[in-house]
Amino acid sequence: MLGCVIHGQDDLRVDELPAPSPGPGEALVAVRYGGVCGSDLHYWRHGGVGDFRLREPMVLGHEVVGTVMSYGAGAGDGRPAPDLPASGLPAPGLPAPGTAVAVHPATPCGVCPECAAGRRNVCRDTRYLGSAARMPHVQGGFAAQVVVPVEQLRAVPAGLPLRRAALAEPLSVALHAVRRAGDVAGKHVLVTGAGPIGCLVVAAAKAAGAARVTVTDLLPRALEYAVAAGADHVVRADDPASPAWPSEVDTAIEASGVAAGLDTCLRLVRRGGVVVQLGMLPPGQSSFAGNLVVSREIELRGAFRFDGEFDDALALLAGEPRFDLLVSSVIPLGEAESAFALAADRSESCKVLLDFGEDG
Known part of the structure; x- marks a missing residue:
């Protein structure tokens, strides 16, 4: 499969990657759209974001939506997903294969003082898609297929187009x-x-x-x-x-x-x-x-990232077509560098999406 990989400053490539397989407690998602974020642009133009510097090639992307393909052992039998650590709320039932989903990009540790205090967005040991904050880096979602923990799946509300749903992560912020x-x-x-x-x-x-x-x-x-x-x-x-x-x-x-x-x-x-x-x-x-x-x-x-706001963002997007106006361009994965250049040109663009699939 193909993925958008940053190898260093000004070195963005569309590489062939091995197709992933979901393990226990994981889901395989066919990515349809991925939003190019300011942090993705920083990795491309500067080799890092703030104090987070690239030290190895990394698949970019954390604003992704797509369709559930399959589940790993013990995860896809229709049972409710495990409780989100320290959330106080049960996770929803697992979306059936074929369901359109948005991917929450964060996996907090659930045990640090911040998680225990209900501030999972500032977890000191979180994993975040497409982030160089830790080593090895957490590979991102700009690939044709991605494996994520089942807790990170959110079914897209009925009637919400996937292009608009791709705004869920930045709207959560x-x-x-x-x-x-x-x-x-x-x-x-x-x-x-x-x-x-x-x-x-x-x-x-x-x-x-x-x-x-x-x-x-x-x-x-x-x-x-x-x-x-x-x-x-x-x-x-x-x-x-x-x-x-x-x-x-x-x-x-x-x-x-x-x-x-x-x-x-x-x-x-x-x-x-x-x-x-x-x-x-x-x-x-x-x-x-x-x-x-x-x-x-x-x-x-x-204000850093988000937590439970992700579900609220999807609900807000579902009821407001005005958000479609903020998606300024949708560009095929094969033209990723052009997409990044356009996203970096704020005189011409707002939110630029990479397209990983076919219309349907």
Whole structure:
């Protein structure tokens, strides 16, 4: 089978890979679509993401949907899947072979202090598809077939197209960031950065009841996607004289991953407000107006990945066709490098999907 493999900085290949077989407690999934994420682009362009550096070839991808093909021994007999560790909720029954599914990319350890406290998204020993955070690296889902633990399968709601369902993982990230901000109902939310995640933060904030969402970005096309996602106001980040700038917001979510965005959030959020840092800042030190955190008693919170939000994301996607507008291109696996180049060009694209299958 074919897979999209990163061998090093600027060395992305479509390689032939051995077809996998599911073991006990595992499922074999035929991947149909995979969303190209900012972290995939970082591995391609920089050889790593933050402090996670490539040390061996790795199949990329963690935003994948497809169809169940088969189960390993003891996993596909129709019995409910095991409880998710420390989740407090039973996993759903296993989807039958042939069922369309989305794949939750995380496998938390279930025993560390963070998992025990219900914060599995910051598990200190998690496995995450397509991540170089540990060695050997966790191979990702950008392959024609992938084997995953059965606990990671989620049946796609009836009527939800797989192209839209491919947004479940990044939308989960956005939902988690909004929840980290607290109750945003009736509030004015600022989002810095209108990339795919920023646009999905807009949609998540509106779904949570935000009265107004203002989005900033440097690129006009990105701001158009933000409007499609539900933004009430947009403003060019490089136009300080624009009347669209709010004088003050209740909550700010930084989704650009640059220190200037965080600085903007801190300067515009009200006293006692909340700023959520969602975008992954470059490794090392970042300069921002930290004195405002003290003098205005601003709460600065991080947001990393997600956990139970994955199921909520699928439900939200099922009921909102507007999300289709954020899928800007679908490109065959054989043209993976072109797909990555397009995904990296935010003046032309929002979410780019790799297509691993045939129409049907």
